[in-house]
Amino acid sequence: MGASGQTGSDRPGTAPVRGNFQAAFTAMAVVVALALFVSACGTGGTGARDEGPAHADAVGGAGAAKSLAPAATPSASxxxxxxxxxxxxxxxxxxxxEVKRELKPCVSDDYPVDVSYGELTGASAEDIVxxxxxxxxxxxxxxxVYREEDGEYHNVFKAEEPPVYAEIDRGYLVVTEQVYAKDDALSNPSxxxxxxxxxxxxxxxxxxxTRTEYGDLGGGDESATEG
Structure with missing residues (x-):
């Protein structure tokens, strides 16, 4: 489903995303798979998971947005x-x-969240990832992803199958996820x-x-772009 008329230079680069987060993904904790999302992700005890965003509602729009309580609008700086x-x-x-239940401080009041602001949706205030x-x-x-409209933030995107990470790259929302085949070990996604x-x-x-096949036993990567 590549963009019509879109060139490779228009698309966000994938190498920095994979370089920044591949090590963390491949070192994923067993507790994430077994404790946090075992009910959501474990089907038949195989560890298999579907590709793409978590569900059909993972890519939201104005009609599916959830309106939240007003919050202070972040400035660009x-x-x-x-x-x-x-x-x-x-x-x-x-x-x-499950996410709400497990979203607790790791140490003192230090919550395990990574937050970034940026331009994604053309709203009057910066979007929050x-x-x-x-x-x-x-x-x-x-x-x-939360979008501000009329003083309220709305959820316009969600992905809830780990390991997953979203970031802003030159106006694109870039989501990195790892995929497990039926017999993959937790430390060795396909x-x-x-x-x-x-x-x-x-x-x-x-x-x-873009899909990267890791290969057997850490062999050479195979990359392919699905259009």
């Missing part, structure tokens, strides 16, 4: 505010009960997907997907 991000996730009816992480290994277990979305007509549209 403001540092990411983990406290605001935690409030957004906790108050969001679109966030699963929130990644919920595991405490031990800082593995991404859920990702959300492949990695890097998926790029663009906000068009009130919703995120998939524009590019």
């Amino acid at each position: 403001a540092a990411p505010d983990p406290t605001q991000a935690v409030r957004l996730v906790k108050a969001d009816p679109g966030v699963s009960s 929130v990644n919920v992480l595991s405490c031990g290994d800082q593995v991404g277990v859920a990702s959300y 492949s990695e997907n890097v998926i790029s979305y663009k906000w068009i007509s009130g919703r995120f549209i998939l524009k590019d997907r």
Whole structure:
């Protein structure tokens, strides 16, 4: 589903994403798979998972947005505010009960969230990307995008199957996830997907997907772009 008329230079690069987070993903904690999402991800005890965003509602639009309580609008120069991000996730009816239940401080009041602000949807205020992480290994277990409209933030994207990580790259929402075949060990996923979305007509549209096959026993990578 590549973008019509889109060149490779228009798309966000995938190498920096994989370089930054592949090590954390492949070192994912067993507690993430077994404790946090065993009910959501374990089907028949195989550890297998589907590709792409967590569910059909993972790519949201204005019609599916969840309206949240008003929050302070971040300025362009403001540092990411983990406290605001935690409030957004906790108050969001679109966030699963498993994520809310496990979103607790790791140490003192230090919550396991990674927050970034940026331009994704063309709103008057910067969008907020929130990644919920595991405490031990800082593995991404859920990702959300919040868009401001009329003084309220709305959930316009979610992915809740770990390991997953979302970030802003030159106006694109770039989601990195790892994929497990039926017999894969938790430490040895079969492949990695890097998926790029663009906000068009009130919703995120998939524009590019790159799949990297890890191969057996850590062999050479095979990359392929699905268009």
